[in-house]
Amino acid sequence: MSFYVTTPIYYVNAAPHLGHAYSMIAADVLARHMRQRGEDVFFLTGTDEHGEPVALAAEREGLTPRELVDRNAPRFKDLAPKLNISNDFFIRTSDPEHMAKVQEVLARVHENGHVYEGVYEGWYCPRCADFKTEAEAGEDHLCPIHRTALVREKEDNYFFRLSAFQDDLLELLDEQPDFVMPKHRYNEARTFIESGLQDVSLTRSTFTWGVPVPWDPDHVFYVWFDALLNYYTALSYAKPGEDLTDRFWPPQFHVIGKDILKFHTVFWPAMLMAAGLPLPRHVFVHGFLLMRDSGEDAELLKMSKSMGNVLDPFQIVEDFGADALRYYCMRDVSFGQDGEVSTARFAVLYESELANDFGNLASRTIAMVHRYRGGTVPPAEPDPDLAAEIDAVVADVSELLDRADLTGALDAIWQRVRRLNRYVEEQAPWVLARDDARAADLDRVLASLIGGLRVVAVVLHPWIPATVERLLGALDAPELALEGARTQAGRLGRIAKLEPLFPKPQLDPVA
Numbered sequence: 001m002s003f004y005v006t007t008p009i010y011y012v013n014a015a016p017h018l019g020h021a022y023s024m025i026a027a028d029v030l031a032r033h034m035r036q037r038g039e040d041v042f043f044l045t046g047t048d049e050h051g052e053p054v055a056l057a058a059e060r061e062g063l064t065p066r067e068l069v070d071r072n073a074p075r076f077k078d079l080a081p082k083l084n085i086s087n088d089f090f091i092r093t094s095d096p097e098h099m100a101k102v103q104e105v106l107a108r109v110h111e112n113g114h115v116y117e118g119v120y121e122g123w124y125c126p127r128c129a130d131f132k133t134e135a136e137a138g139e140d141h142l143c144p145i146h147r148t149a150l151v152r153e154k155e156d157n158y159f160f161r162l163s164a165f166q167d168d169l170l171e172l173l174d175e176q177p178d179f180v181m182p183k184h185r186y187n188e189a190r191t192f193i194e195s196g197l198q199d200v201s202l203t204r205s206t207f208t209w210g211v212p213v214p215w216d217p218d219h220v221f222y223v224w225f226d227a228l229l230n231y232y233t234a235l236s237y238a239k240p241g242e243d244l245t246d247r248f249w250p251p252q253f254h255v256i257g258k259d260i261l262k263f264h265t266v267f268w269p270a271m272l273m274a275a276g277l278p279l280p281r282h283v284f285v286h287g288f289l290l291m292r293d294s295g296e297d298a299e300l301l302k303m304s305k306s307m308g309n310v311l312d313p314f315q316i317v318e319d320f321g322a323d324a325l326r327y328y329c330m331r332d333v334s335f336g337q338d339g340e341v342s343t344a345r346f347a348v349l350y351e352s353e354l355a356n357d358f359g360n361l362a363s364r365t366i367a368m369v370h371r372y373r374g375g376t377v378p379p380a381e382p383d384p385d386l387a388a389e390i391d392a393v394v395a396d397v398s399e400l401l402d403r404a405d406l407t408g409a410l411d412a413i414w415q416r417v418r419r420l421n422r423y424v425e426e427q428a429p430w431v432l433a434r435d436d437a438r439a440a441d442l443d444r445v446l447a448s449l450i451g452g453l454r455v456v457a458v459v460l461h462p463w464i465p466a467t468v469e470r471l472l473g474a475l476d477a478p479e480l481a482l483e484g485a486r487t488q489a490g491r492l493g494r495i496a497k498l499e500p501l502f503p504k505p506q507l508d509p510v511a
């Protein structure tokens with residue numbers, strides 16, 4: 001089966017922060033897990049480079065928009081390998097192939113009769129690149145997201161007849177209650193649609209940094225439609241000489257943040273319907289990473305560049321490694337909810353869970369095989385009760401990740417990590433080792449522990465891939481397929497010694 005997963009594409013007019021890393025990591029966990037299940041996976045991320053905010057940012061810096069995006073896009077492109085993200089392609093919406101495909105699809109929408117010419121008059125937030133309804137603008141005419149003044153715009157636009165899709169969208173939500181996940185976001189999308197849809201601008205005519213409208217050269221497409229279409233256009237040119245559209249379209253999961261719900265759960269499916277294209281299977285909406293600001297009352301706010309309360313993912317990776325960051329983001333904030341992050345909590349979880357629970361389990365298990373059996377795993381059958389409990393993690397994790405419950409799945413794995421640690425304490429191999437008559441028991445305990453450790457490591461791979469590869473390398477068992485992840489499976493032979501998986505970080509003293 002094919003599995004296509006996407007992240008939002010990132011605006012290039014600011015530097016990446018942990019909030020951006022977050023959706024990349026989440027989508028990467030899904031992609032890696034599905035590869036372990038033997039699915040045919042395509043994983044896309046990229047940058048959103050057109051539109052008024054970019055044009056304005058370039059103007060402020062005395063650059064052309066092209067110079068600005070060429071300077072900034074690599075900051076996001078470089079973030080992916082730093083985080084060990086396994087994306088199959090990185091799209092930039094300024095790619096000529098993307099632009100040509102956007103023109104093709106939107107010309108079809110035009111030909112299909114879903115576009116008309118008119119004048120837009122209303123409220124607009126330059127920071128969201130979003131037109132706001134009167135209700136959203138409220139009496140104070142402030143952006144509900146940024147709390148900054150909205151601009152009154154009047155311009156010639158072509159409109160997309162979104163209102164005509166209201167019934168089709170409601171029918172979609174009726175028929176596919178898991179189209180938008182989690183449930184409270186589904187309800188939000190439904191309420192928005194039920195409150196009545198207005199037609200939306202499809203084009204802009206007051207600036208030129210965008211995809212030209214083929215039927216009217218005075219216009220460029222509104223950046224959101226250009227951006228949303230990245231999910232579709234990328235497949236047509238990601239692999240040179242091959243069009244992957246038939247193989248991967250439609251996507252299984254769009255992973256997005258809650259601030260862009262309306263675009264992905266209302267505009268996007270309507271646009272696809274208008275173009276006659278199949279719809280994505282799920283839109284998963286995650287919450288915000290929040291962080292206290294440095295003010296006196298240390299208010300908990302959305303992490304964002306403009307608020308100045310950002311964690312720099314590059315620095316965390318530098319100090320602790322990508323795996324620790326990946327783990328922390330998925331563990332400490334329940335995926336789908338808002339949650340506070342902090343360097344203090346990060347340090348606590350690094351020490352207590354990664355270094356102690358998992359790192360020590362691996363170190364002491366391997367050390368005991370060396371101490372008591374000369375580094376060769378005894379060919380004994382594992383403890384059946386323990387094996388059953390550990391092996392059930394594979395089905396549990398698969399079932400949870402089918403619902404993109406990334407935090408729940410990690411919790412299911414951690415219960416097994418803790419189970420294995422308890423098993424060490426219960427069986428006390430160091431006591432068995434003192435009694436020759438109990439050599440077979442010691443063999444069984446060591447085989448159970450190494451076998452269990454291997455299963456846990458394999459299912460954990462999507463979250464902390466580099467660490468798991470190091471551990472499995474030491475066990476001389478690099479196979480990652482979930483099919484073979486059973487405590488009994490295979491015979492492990494000689495194993496290597498292992499340096500601590502999560503050592504104490506060497507941090508530069510704070511100046």
Ligand code: MSP
Binds near residue numbers: 007048229257258
């Ligand atoms: N370019 C649009 C998306 C177009 S997708 C067709 C955009 N870009 S963005 O750079 O502003 O945001 C990208 C993603 O980062 C969004 O999903 C947004 O929710 C997410 N985050 C930005 N700050 C965040 C947090 N503090 N916490 C979690 N995610 C947040 O929107």
